[in-house]
Amino acid sequence: MSAQPGEWSSGGIYESYVGRWSRLVATEFIDWLDRPAAQRWLDVGCGTGALTSTILRTADPASVLGVDPSAGFVEYARQQVHDERASFDVRSAAELPDGPFDVVVAGLVLNFVPERVEALRRMREIGAAVAVYVWDYAGGMQLMRYFFDAMAEVRPQDREQDEGRRFTFCTPEGLEELFTAAGFDAVRTREIVVPTVFASFDDYWQPFLGGQGVAPAYLRSLAEPDQVALRDAVRARLPIEADGSIKLTARAWAAAG
Template sequence: MTTAKPDDAFRAASSYEDYMGRWSRQLAPRFLDWLGAPAGADWLEVGCGTGALSAAILEKAAPRSLLAIDPSAAFVAHAGGTLGSAKARFEVGDGQAPPAADASLDVVASALVLNFIPDPAAALRAWRRVLRPGGLIGFYVWDYPGGGMGFIAAFWEAAAALDPAAAAIEQGTRFAFCTPDGLKALCRAAGLPEPRVEALEIAMRFPDFEAFWRPFTLGAGPAGGYLAQQTAEHRAAIRDRLAGRLGKGPIDLPARAWAARLPLP
């Protein structure tokens, strides 16, 4: 019925915006208020995507400079094209090897990215390397394992019920470390101080079932990437199962992220 190989499908900027960017845009300013980074700082943003957190950093954090990187050339072009600023540079890059000199920056921030990086501990070590003494690491990830990202959890519950291969790649299993304890353990494994981890939540409401379902059909993100590999018949079966469970709407779902704050000595 499917391959068990995940396709995270971070390719088309407008599809990603409709699928996830619009929600991350709501979370980003809340995260920055919580993070409390100093004004006038030199920032690295890892995995900027279409620019949800980059926009908030430029609007709210009064940075001296912002280097925003992402491996997706299409996302970098979108973010750079919509967020022109003399203070900001948008570049294709890997969060495990950020293109910045040792001890050259004040803040490394990242939104909904750490779980997508192949070696997150290596990434954290690299972020520490580019920070000056007293620097700050801050990031957030969705609460996939706890079902706190209800939109995605509902999709994978339906997919896994109909296709055993989907159970192996559903995001709660794949990103099992996205819990407070898991994030703290990851930081310890990377040789970093233990972070403060707290929940940040936004309201996630879809006016009707079609508004809930359509983002999955855009081929963006792991769920969209999975759906795009399926036959029309299997896609319809997932849709029908979800419609039966969620009803006509409005549909209100939890959207909880775990935010981590690590000040360095």
């Protein structure tokens, strides 16, 4: 990952922001891959262990190695995942182990890897199968989309902070181009949509205050009056139900080769 200091360090805070929604995507992702049992898996950018946990629960692996450049995330994953088939190590996508592995996966990681094609080539070298998923930042990841659309309204000078603008490859076509450039054949993609339901606006907004992730780190960088203005603009845009709940969806795009 390429991130600012402190942007990716607290597993618990990140879990409340998008980790919990990633777990829903991971279930459909692993089901789609439909891999045989007793295989060796590598989870690149394992974060809080959401994808690793899903592999252990649903794919009956022989082993899963999760790697992430954040020591804080790796420690959180170690505390949360209690399975002798799982192990974790502090490594970046540029420092992957030699393997070999039957399956190499990366969930919500590729957009934070500076040299994406090179990383995918390395995954191809060490893995018989490679698959990833990323959020649809420009459109279908609604909890982030409402935030960045409000940001463009109240702070248009910061428009380039929008993850939809920064990560334009996070589409089926963009992922297929990356995989093809990395030498993969028969690349397949699919859409994964999961519900993201919040009990109240506070339930939605509180994770943005933790500084873990691109949008929360950006929010923390603002002066307090600007944070308040952005919060109010987001609240005005959200489809808040009569009971105060907010029912959104999150779309991810997956690719495998």
